[in-house]
Amino acid sequence: MSVAVRLEGVHVGYLVPRERIRSIKEYAIRKLKRRIFFDQFEALRGVSFEVGTGETLGIVGRNGAGKSTALRVIGRIIPPTGGRVIVAGRVAPILELGLGLHGELTGRENVMLQGALLGFSRAEMKRRLDRIVAFAELEEFVDAPLRTFSTGMAARLAFSVATDVDPDVLLIDEALAVGDERFQLKCQARMNEFRRSGKTIVFVSHSTRLIQEICNRAVWIHEGLVVSQGPAAEVAEAYHEWSVGGGDAPPLPSPAARPPSS
Amino acid sequence: MSAAAPPVRAALPVYDSARGGPAALEEARALWAYRGLVHELVVRDIKVRYKRSILGLTWTMLGPLLNMATLTLVFSALLKTSIANYPVYFMTGFLFWNFFSQSTSAAAFQTQDANAIAKRTFVPRSVFVAAAIGGALVNLVLSLVPLLGILAVTKFPFHATWIFLPVSILMGALFASGIGFFLFTLASRFTDVREMYTVFVQVWFYLTPVVYHISIVPVRYRVPIWLNPMYYLVQTFRKPIYDGELPPLDVFLPSLAVAVVCFLAGWLFFCRRRDSFALMG
Numbered sequence: 001m002s003v004a005v006r007l008e009g010v011h012v013g014y015l016v017p018r019e020r021i022r023s024i025k026e027y028a029i030r031k032l033k034r035r036i037f038f039d040q041f042e043a044l045r046g047v048s049f050e051v052g053t054g055e056t057l058g059i060v061g062r063n064g065a066g067k068s069t070a071l072r073v074i075g076r077i078i079p080p081t082g083g084r085v086i087v088a089g090r091v092a093p094i095l096e097l098g099l100g101l102h103g104e105l106t107g108r109e110n111v112m113l114q115g116a117l118l119g120f121s122r123a124e125m126k127r128r129l130d131r132i133v134a135f136a137e138l139e140e141f142v143d144a145p146l147r148t149f150s151t152g153m154a155a156r157l158a159f160s161v162a163t164d165v166d167p168d169v170l171l172i173d174e175a176l177a178v179g180d181e182r183f184q185l186k187c188q189a190r191m192n193e194f195r196r197s198g199k200t201i202v203f204v205s206h207s208t209r210l211i212q213e214i215c216n217r218a219v220w221i222h223e224g225l226v227v228s229q230g231p232a233a234e235v236a237e238a239y240h241e242w243s244v245g246g247g248d249a250p251p252l253p254s255p256a257a258r259p260p261s262s
Numbered sequence: 263m264s265a266a267a268p269p270v271r272a273a274l275p276v277y278d279s280a281r282g283g284p285a286a287l288e289e290a291r292a293l294w295a296y297r298g299l300v301h302e303l304v305v306r307d308i309k310v311r312y313k314r315s316i317l318g319l320t321w322t323m324l325g326p327l328l329n330m331a332t333l334t335l336v337f338s339a340l341l342k343t344s345i346a347n348y349p350v351y352f353m354t355g356f357l358f359w360n361f362f363s364q365s366t367s368a369a370a371f372q373t374q375d376a377n378a379i380a381k382r383t384f385v386p387r388s389v390f391v392a393a394a395i396g397g398a399l400v401n402l403v404l405s406l407v408p409l410l411g412i413l414a415v416t417k418f419p420f421h422a423t424w425i426f427l428p429v430s431i432l433m434g435a436l437f438a439s440g441i442g443f444f445l446f447t448l449a450s451r452f453t454d455v456r457e458m459y460t461v462f463v464q465v466w467f468y469l470t471p472v473v474y475h476i477s478i479v480p481v482r483y484r485v486p487i488w489l490n491p492m493y494y495l496v497q498t499f500r501k502p503i504y505d506g507e508l509p510p511l512d513v514f515l516p517s518l519a520v521a522v523v524c525f526l527a528g529w530l531f532f533c534r535r536r537d538s539f540a541l542m543g
Contacts, residue, residue, distance in 0.1 A: 015541050086278045095382045116302035
């Protein structure tokens with residue numbers, strides 16, 4: 001099986017200002033005194049895993065474990081400060097719906113802007129527009145300013161754009177809870193469609209139930225390290241038990257945590 | 263670390279963090295790929311600015327016109343200026359200056375928008391600087407309409423040297439981009455850059471012969487003006503319209519040099535720090 005995403009010993013060190021220096025004046029003073037400005041916060045400390053083409057991989061871990069950072073590194077949003085990231089194919093990150101939406105613009109104008117944010121040309125988006133609006137079921141409202149939409153309607157539009165762009169790799173950060181129940185079912189159906197058509201999905205969630213349902217494999221990240229990886233059911237189960245047990249003791253790396261042989 | 267790339271279908275674009283050339287080239291490639299976004303951002307800013315307004319786009323043209331009227335009154339009375347056709351003299355300089363100050367300030371003010379977006383999806387941040395310049399360019403072109411109006415009303419002759427203007431505008435845009443990249447980079451880190459620049463650009467305006475002519479400055483005080491890049495750039499725009507002649511070499515060459523050098527310096531300064539934008543949060 002070919003590999004769609006591969007992380008090899010990936011480090012991400014955020015630069016955290018030691019004290020927030022926000023003005024040039026302060027900066028100049030400190031520079032003269034040779035004070036250090038940044039601490040490195042290592043959100044990922046040597047993470048390795050692979051996602052095969054057509055696989056659905058779940059990432060679990062508690063808050064601040066580095067799950068979202070892992071998604072961002074795959075999505076090219078953050079450059080790794082160490083190690084290597086390889087992604088084959090067009091990536092669509094759905095980390096936050098409604099990115100760049102503007103209330104004063106119409107639904108149609110917002111679709112064009114969203115498409116451009118995902119790297120599509122105007123001509124391409126014009127072709128996709130009707131289908132996107134149809135999926136969101138917003139044909140009647142497409143020329144009204146977005147501020148007149150309900151939150152759910154706006155989210156539907158955003159989801160339609162994000163998933164219509166035919167990505168090879170889909171990154172999802174708990175963005176599935178969109179719209180009313182009927183639309184949620186439609187979203188699930190679209191997710192399944194993605195999986196059936198051989199798209200690769202990387203999915204971050206706190207819901208171990210959802211991970212078990214949707215994913216075939218899972219990775220558990222704890223404090224920037226991979227604790228275990230393997231079949232979704234097993235990893236999710238282990239994570240669940242650890243969480244129920246209070247989640248205090250650091251989880252022991254299981255044999256499965258070894259980086260994939262390559 | 264294994265060197266072998268994973269087997270992939272040949273047609274797919276592959277992102278490999280270990281590969282990729284110098285930052286300046288990578289960013290240029292990404293900016294080109296996202297040129298559609300620059301267009302959308304410019305359109306968005308124009309649309310949003312004039313939605314829910316009665317006069318809409320006319321404001322772009324009305325703004326310089328009203329400014330021109332006020333300043334013409336003030337300065338022709340105050341300076342007892344002997345500049346012939348002062349409205350045309352003033353407006354040619356003012357429109358060009360406006361383009362410069364608008365585009366550079368906009369670049370400094372783009373950082374929040376850029377951060378909000380670039381934290382959630384992959385977008386080269388240079389797109390936002392380009393959009394700032396692009397928006398001001400649209401304004402400049404639109405404000406040529408009231409300028410034509412002034413020319414018509416004052417029966418000012420229309421010169422063939424106008425065809426030089428695209429070159430002047432291009433040089434102005436290069437210079438403004440260079441400054442814009444510096445400002446954007448600094449403003450991402452320090453919040454007070456915007457306020458500082460707002461004040462600075464005001465002072466700079468009066469240090470550039472826009473409302474006055476360099477001849478009213480005593481010769482011994484002219485050195486700061488000669489060192490001012492905008493002194494030359496403004497002339498490349500003004501001369502073809504106001505004097506009906508092409509900018510002489512001692513205006514054109516300094517303009518070209520300063521535009522190219524400033525652009526490259528700003529671009530490299532920006533690109534060297536492009537990774538830290540994302541890592542700084």
